[in-house]
Amino acid sequence: MHDNDTNPRSDESVVDGLAPKPTRRGIFLLPNLFTTGALFAGFFAIVQAMNGRYEQAAIAILVAMILDGLDGRVARMTNTQSAFGAEYDSLSDMVSFGVAPALVMYSFALKGMGKLGWIAAFVYCAAAALRLARFNTMLAVQDKRWFMGLPSPAAAALVAGFVWLMVDNRIAVQELRWLAWGVTVFAGISMVTNLAFYSGKDFNLKRSVPFLVIVFIAMGFSLISLDPPIVLFLLFLGYGLSGYVLWLKRRFFRKTATLSSSD
Numbered sequence: 001m002h003d004n005d006t007n008p009r010s011d012e013s014v015v016d017g018l019a020p021k022p023t024r025r026g027i028f029l030l031p032n033l034f035t036t037g038a039l040f041a042g043f044f045a046i047v048q049a050m051n052g053r054y055e056q057a058a059i060a061i062l063v064a065m066i067l068d069g070l071d072g073r074v075a076r077m078t079n080t081q082s083a084f085g086a087e088y089d090s091l092s093d094m095v096s097f098g099v100a101p102a103l104v105m106y107s108f109a110l111k112g113m114g115k116l117g118w119i120a121a122f123v124y125c126a127a128a129a130l131r132l133a134r135f136n137t138m139l140a141v142q143d144k145r146w147f148m149g150l151p152s153p154a155a156a157a158l159v160a161g162f163v164w165l166m167v168d169n170r171i172a173v174q175e176l177r178w179l180a181w182g183v184t185v186f187a188g189i190s191m192v193t194n195l196a197f198y199s200g201k202d203f204n205l206k207r208s209v210p211f212l213v214i215v216f217i218a219m220g221f222s223l224i225s226l227d228p229p230i231v232l233f234l235l236f237l238g239y240g241l242s243g244y245v246l247w248l249k250r251r252f253f254r255k256t257a258t259l260s261s262s263d
Helices: 010-014 029-050 053-077 085-115 115-137 152-168 177-191 211-226 228-262
Strands: 146-148 195-199
Touching: 010 152, 010 211, 029 085, 029 211, 053 085, 053 152, 053 195, 085 115, 085 152, 115 146, 115 152, 152 177, 177 228, 195 228, 211 228
Parallel strands: none
Antiparallel strands: 146 195
16 A cells, blocks of 8 residues: 555645645734835835935834834734734835835935945935844743834834924034934944833823823924924934933932942
């Protein structure tokens, strides 16, 4: 008796020359809609930058950041997490927070700097790719309360916020070209550092909070409405510097503790 006599399926595949049909698996629609929206916003930002509409490009990146923050929370709240969604989200992040900010900033301020300009844009883009790869590989072991390195949406928001601030206040970019270069490189390097940035993932929206928290939130919206480009850029810059401040604070207290113990 031949071996394939006991396996009719393998005999059929030999005769027909066809591989078994793969099992079709569906995907969850709701969280992937937000991811697709973030991807579209990133692509839209690139198109607008190519057409010289830098304000629309910067706002599109900020919209992508909001949608990216929603897709994960929606997936967790509706219990619709999936491996496909995680991979799709990473690819969308690379476009919206890696390629789009680099091209927008290059087209807006760095193009006239020659090699230094495109090198700064590439440093940012490569750092975003490395940041996303490291995040995906360390997801299971990393403390969810903290990000290692500046998250790519925050870095993109810092770059986009700078562009929006310059355009809205009609500041000649030729005068601050080196500042734009510095912001781009700073955002890129911050993504690949080992500094800790607060993630906010331990904040529970279902938990009750004191009344003053709602008051502060309302005051925050009012403050942003005064001048969105300036206020938002300062918020993004503050978050970008927070990792360095925490590092200096920990190092100072560690040094102080060492000196006190030696005494």
